[in-house]
Amino acid sequence: MAVDELLHSNEDSLTGNPEARQSAPLTLFPEERDPGYTVRESQRARTVRLNMTPREGLVVVVPAGYNLKRIPGFLEEKRAWIEKARIWADGQRQIMALRPVARIPDSIELKAVGETWEVSSRNTASGRAMAREHGGRLLVLSGPLDDTGACLAALSRWVGRQARRQLVPWLDDLSRETGLEYSGASIGNQRSRWGSCSPQGKISLNLKLLFLPDRVVRYVLVHELCHLAHMNHSQRFWARVRRHEPAWRELRKELGDSWQHMPAWVENG
Numbered sequence: 001m002a003v004d005e006l007l008h009s010n011e012d013s014l015t016g017n018p019e020a021r022q023s024a025p026l027t028l029f030p031e032e033r034d035p036g037y038t039v040r041e042s043q044r045a046r047t048v049r050l051n052m053t054p055r056e057g058l059v060v061v062v063p064a065g066y067n068l069k070r071i072p073g074f075l076e077e078k079r080a081w082i083e084k085a086r087i088w089a090d091g092q093r094q095i096m097a098l099r100p101v102a103r104i105p106d107s108i109e110l111k112a113v114g115e116t117w118e119v120s121s122r123n124t125a126s127g128r129a130m131a132r133e134h135g136g137r138l139l140v141l142s143g144p145l146d147d148t149g150a151c152l153a154a155l156s157r158w159v160g161r162q163a164r165r166q167l168v169p170w171l172d173d174l175s176r177e178t179g180l181e182y183s184g185a186s187i188g189n190q191r192s193r194w195g196s197c198s199p200q201g202k203i204s205l206n207l208k209l210l211f212l213p214d215r216v217v218r219y220v221l222v223h224e225l226c227h228l229a230h231m232n233h234s235q236r237f238w239a240r241v242r243r244h245e246p247a248w249r250e251l252r253k254e255l256g257d258s259w260q261h262m263p264a265w266v267e268n269g
């Protein structure tokens with residue numbers, strides 16, 4: 001339900017949400033001390049937008065110079081969406097809390113490309129943590145193994161290199177297939193979005209996509225490519241997505257639930 005928020009925090013995907021308009025006013029946050037949301041000013045924002053993530057909760061992104069007194073009224077208008085998104089975020093947080101504490105993994109499964117890599121750890125007390133490929137599907141992690149954070153960061157950097165090697169050619173193939181041309185691609189390790197497309201035609205992809213099933217990744221790539229034709233979530237945009245991915249509705253839902261499939265160590269990298 002908050003899929004689009006996860007995909008793009010840079011768009012007002014709430015516009016046109018019919019449920020939000022039907023609701024009667026209600027005091028959302030009776031206690032003044034904890035308003036239940038965070039306000040963030042953005043130079044790029046042109047309108048107010050909402051973002052819900054399991055980590056941060058509700059974030060209200062406002063354009064520079066926005067009158068903050070207008071926020072409570074805006075939130076009341078969006079109450080229905082906020083309630084649904086909060087339930088979703090609470091569920092995601094519960095799932096995350098049940099997962100084991102992050103430790104160095106014995107193997108890494110990159111579901112998107114059907115690869116499983118064994119991780120062999122070699123303690124070298126001095127020097128920087130590094131992950132190197134050694135033939136087959138063996139990944140050698142070397143460095144100070146007691147510094148779990150540094151080791152996990154090294155593994156994340158390796159996943160980032162894999163993402164560049166595997167996701168960008170995939171995006172190229174889909175670009176040819178759909179006739180939608182982008183101007184550049186980059187890989188990031190964003191906390192709250194799977195991908196984004198800039199007005200200049202640059203597509204950014206989250207390295208965590210490699211941990212998702214290939215059908216879901218394909219949907220994200222198609223979704224971002226379709227933004228090259230429509231920089232919004234209008235009906236015309238979704239019609240374009242459907243043309244290239246008829247099962248988009250199911251995949252969009254699957255994507256929304258997919259944070260729970262993320263290995264515990266990845267988010268700490």
Ligand SMILES: [Zn+2]
Pocket residue numbers: 004007008223227232233
């Ligand atoms: Zn989108």
